[in-house]
Amino acid sequence: MTLKTTPLHAAHQRADARLVDFAGWEMPLHYGSQIDEHHAVRTGAGVFDVSHMQVVDVSGAQAQALLRRLLANDVAKLRAPGRALYSCMLNADGGVVDDLIVYFRGDEGYRMVVNAATAESDIAHMRAVARGLDTSVEPRPELALLAVQGPEAVAKVAPLLPGRLRTAGELRPFHAVWGEEWMAARTGYTGEDGFEIMLPAERAEAFWDDLLRSGTRPIGLGARDTLRLEAGMNLYGTDMDESTTPLVSNLGWTVAWEPPERDFIGRAALERQRAEGVPAQLVGLVLDGRGVLRGGTRIETPAGDGTVTSGSFAPTLGVSIALARIPAASDARELTAHLRGRTMPVRRVKPPFVRHGKSLLD
Structure with missing residues (x-):
């Protein structure tokens, strides 16, 4: 099987990354020392290529209605453009189909980032639920996705961002700014400060090189896993999957029970589990x-x-x-x-x- 590659594949090869198969993608496990990379994020700044994850835009007059049906958390909470929330997408039995972050972009609709291993099935599921609604579900494969994390991330990254995105360093967590086909969000998967940045794939390598020149260190999937585990963050397919609900996965806080009339997929199963006891x-x-x-x-x-x-x-x-x-x-x-x-x-x-x-x- 031919593995898929991200727009930064050549950059990883030049950096002598150890490349491995991850969900059908050839991805860097580390660039020499997983432990050194872990400490670099905790004490400085590190950049992760997470372009194997899928950016999906949801737009149209009924985009909010679709997401209020699809997600256990409630996107109606996102009243101002630039706000974001974390949620699980469930099946009818309350099992976790995927976990994701959704960003509200005002008149442009919503942007979601889903996991690589589930992206194809996620999009098919979203489109099936959207059938008959005035909304579109569009993957954005032309966008690369980088995460820059660590106590020095804001200082190193903000000056390198284009135009109005340089204000991203002033944002609070789970807020985002966008423009010029770029988007910078104060989100991450390490328990540190930083950004997740979406940008045109053809500009990803130049931006990566700028980050390395700033003193930001390239970080592989190995350190990403130990960082997220220290931060107590679940990994889809390991700590939760379609056989487990948010209530048995320490994610009950992501379920928006109010208003009671919002009939999200999996709600009835979660209500039964909550009543019977997990x-x-x-x-x-x-x-x-x-x-x-x-x-x-x-x-x-x-x-x-x-x-x-x-x-x-x-x-x-x-x-x-x-x-x-x-x-x-x-x-x-x-x-x-x-x-x-x-x-x-x-x-x-x-x-x-x-x-x-x-x-x-x-």
């Missing part, structure tokens, strides 16, 4: 001893067994951390991990583990 919960774990928690590790609790969904060594903390789905009835703080034939104590914590470079562990 069977499981997603929690944070810390292993203070030697070893690494990995996906699939069995977690023993007084209420029954659970499983690690995401786990890794956390470079910022110097210990192993994980997200794990355990029985809802378990409220014990001290649990047991089964690691390769041995048992080790783990302590339960509330994610995130790190925010803005600082440990949040007790």
